[in-house]
Structure formats: structure tokens, C-alpha cells
Amino acid sequence: MKAKLGFSIMAHQDPDIMIIDEGLSVGDKTFVDKSKKKMFEFRDQGKTILMVSHDMRTVKEWSDRVIWLNYGEVKAYGTPEEVIPEYEKFVRWFKSLSKKEQEAYKQEQRQAQFDYSVEELKKEIISKSSSKSRRVNREVTQSLKKKKDNHKLSFFSKIVVALCMLVFLWITLVSLSNTTLKKSVQHPVKFFSQNLFKAKEVSREDKQTSKTTESTITTSSSSENEEAISQSTSQPSTSESVTSTSESEPGTAEETTYVIQAGESLGSIAESKGLTVDAIQAVNPGIDFDVIRPGQTINLPTTAADATTEQPDEGVIQ
């Protein structure tokens, strides 16, 4: 069925050269007759039809000229009357061999196919040509080379690709550093020695704390956070104000963050937590406590006596 369909598609495309590989040996009689008619029609229009077949009767009937291929080698080329008897002679000879000899013959031919190379083809062509000049030699070499790789990347596109890659890599490096593209081009040495593989100024901790204050309840990954949730649910009215626990960095395990509310002073915070003002100042080296504003986040130290879990309760009551 597939062969039929393939043949029909081919016939409809109105080709100049047709190649049929054993296509018609499978069809039923009516289809073969129909396609035969079509092919003869094409032949009368002067089109080339290349047919591959093992069936000598079809070959005799259809072809004007015959090529006998044996293991990739053209054994004979000519009219059917000339070639077919030769082929039949060969077949008879092959059949007369013993099984071992047949096997040996096949092996030998196959090996010859494997060993064949472009170099040999070159030699063959040169030895066949009548004039043995150098020019012929060069031409043959050239044409063979051309056939082998005619799709090499041209010099120009190689340069374009290389440039693109270079710039792309540079941009990647810049994105991994803490400078801008412009600065990295102006000071390449500084870029490679100092800026590479550094985080940008917008530090990660800031992002982290802002995120945790926004969504303390949803990010329940650590056990401390779960505790915080259980507490905040137990005291619904004030749970928003206390966003403690949820340590953003492992180094500050003994500190808790605290968001300052309106109307609070440092003294009142310290009092409600049972801490001293100095102790709070000690763990917040970067913050000026002369001016504190509502919404600001500060760190609170946790003394051994009060566990983190108890502090919010006290902080809320005040």
C-alpha cells in the first residue's frame, strides 16, 4: 500500500528523473500494469527513469540500458541483451560454489567495500584519464574535497559567531559581578580582580527580611516559624505586630527581629522585653537609636532566661 502511495505521489509531482527502488515488485497485477503504462508515458516524454530490480523479466521488458552493480562496483553497463546474460552467467557460477566458498566470496567483497577510500578513488580517476598532467591531478583532488565538505562555516560567519560568543560571555561575567557593563569595559583589570563573583549592592538580607515580614505565615519551613504561627494564632488581636523569630541568617541565632510600633521608644521596648537599652544597642551596631521610627526593624538579643517563645507574649501585653 505504501509503495503504491509513494508511486502515486511521485507520478503527480511530474518529476524529470524518477528513482524506483523495487517499488513495483510488490504491487498486484492491475497496479503494476497501470503504473507501467504511466512510466512508459513518462519515458516517451523523454524523462529519465532509474529502476532497481532483481527481477530479470521486468528488467528485460522495461529498460533501454542496464547497469549491473555488484557490491558497489559497476560490473557492466549496456543494453539488456549484453548485460543480462553476463549477470546470469555470474549467478550460475556463484550457485555452483560450495557454501564455504560462497561465504568467503561475500566476505572478501564486503571487506573490499570497507577498505575503499577517497584516496583510491582519486588514483582510479587519475589512472583512467588520458593526459597524466599535474593539472588533472589537482583538479580531481579539488573536486573530491569539495564534495566531501561543502558546508563549512565560512570565515566571516566564524568571526561573527566568535564575536557573539565573546560578548555573550562578557555579559554573563558582568551579570555575575557587582558592576555595570560600562564600568567593566572601562576598567577591565579592576573588573576581573575585584568585581567578579560578588553580589550587587541590594543585599540579600534586606530582601529576605522584607519578605519574611510580608508573609511570615506562609513560609513555614523551619520549626521556629511554626512556633511563631502557633503563637500568633493564639493571640489574634496582636499577631500582626509581632514578627519575631524567623532568623534570616544563621550567624545571628541568638537574636530576634522586632518591628517598632508607633508610640514606642527604645526604653519601652527594652522594658517590655526585660532587657537593657545598652544590650539592644550592642546587637544593633548599624542603627542610630536617637531617631527611631515606626516600622523600623531592629534586632533584639535573647538572654538565656527568656526563650524566644515567651518574649512576644510580654511584648504584646504592654
Add this chain to the structure above:
Amino acid sequence: MKDAILYLREQIKYFPIAINLSKYSTKSTSMQNKFGRIWEILDPLVQLAINYIIFGVLMNRSAPDGLPPLPWMFIGMGVYSFMQHVIVTGAKSVSTQFKTTAKMKFPVSIMPTASMFGFLTELYIMVGMGLIIAMFSGYYPSMYWLQLLYYFPMLIIFSLAMSLFCSSIEVVFPDFKFFLNYIFRFLMYGSGVIFSLDHFKIIPQFLIQSQLINPFYYLIEGFRDIAFGRAWFWEKGMYNVGFILLLIILLIIGANMHMKIRDRISDYI
């Protein structure tokens, strides 16, 4: 360079054939189902529903910067699964459908394109649903939607260039499809499709900040920018340049590899 231009020209010339090919291939696959072509619409919708139940209801998860999480995720998934499907099936298409092209009068290079059209419906539905759900959260259509004119062609060209590149590798080295699957499995998590990588403290900050250099992330974020009106694409500065350079590299090398093996595909398969 020449090959890339030839490839693009072939795409334009055989565009109608590619559409026909995809139409008939979806027709032939949907003929086997009782519901036929309804599945094309139903399948992404069911996927979205599953994700809605798991991530929206059960996990009640959040998206970065306080964006509504569901549209954030749906758009990411839509864009990403489109790229994944186009590249994976496109890479396979040349080696599997070579037999069809051998009998016909069109080049093999349109096979990835033809398989791409089939996935457009899924993309439309996923991203469209994401946009619609975003409207419930107050992100209405804005001027930023004009960026679709930039991101959508980029998405298609990038997917096609990538699938052409991979298809050539796959013809020569058929085991490549496994690697491709692993790569995409990894990229799904590495490109912020379902969750943002910003949460993970173990990743150094300088890697997080360079995420946009990843073309998949660049496109996904681009579509999210459209939905939430966050930024214009030129505000991304050098990352645009990086993306386009990568695109050019892929196109030139991919087209060259394709043309190199095109005459010999039947030897490889």
C-alpha cells in the same frame, strides 16, 4: 551565515506547508480519541486545574514581590512547557519524520516548525488563563501588553533555533534525547517556573542576580512582565543584548549543522 539565511528563507517559503503538516498530524492523532480535537483545549485546562488544586488550594503558596501566585505560575508554566515541547519534539521530528519528507518536495528544515504549530494552542490557553486570572487580582490590560509583539516572536524564534540545533545533534547522536529530557527537567526548577529561586539561601547571591542571562528565564520573566506590567523589555539593558547574541549564535551554528548533515540524514538513520 549563508545557511542561516537559507534556513529562514525556507521557513518563509514553506510556511503554508508547515501549517498543513501540523494540521494533519494533529488531526491524525486526535482521530484515535473519542473526543477528538477537544483534547487540545481540554488537556492544558486539566493541567491548570490540577496545579490550581495543588498549589493554589493545598499549598496556598506565594509568589515573589507580592504578585498573585497563580497567574505568576501559570504564565511561567505555559511559556516553559511550550519551549520544552517544541524543542524536545522538534529535535525528534527530523529523525522520526524524515521518511515523510523523503517522498515529498519540501525541505526537512520545516519539520521542527511544523511540530511547533501544534503546541501554540496550549501556549495560548495557559498564558491566556494566566492573564485572565491576573485580572481578578487587579492587573488589567495595560500598555505593557504591547510587549507581546516583542516577546512572542522571540519565544518562537528561540524555540525553533534551539530545536533545529538539537535536531542536528540528535540525528548524529540519537542518545541525545535523554540528555535533553534531563536538561529540561533541571531547567524547570532552575528557571523559576514553579517557584522563585530567590528563596534559597544556599544559592550565592551573584548567581541569583545573573538569572536573566538564562534565555528560558528571560522569556518567562518577559511574559510575567507583560501580565503584571512590571517593566519594559529595554529596561533589562544588557540582558536583551545577551539574549539576542545567544539567538544569533544558535541560529548560525544550528543552521550550519543542519545543512551539513541534510544530504546525509538517510545515512545516519
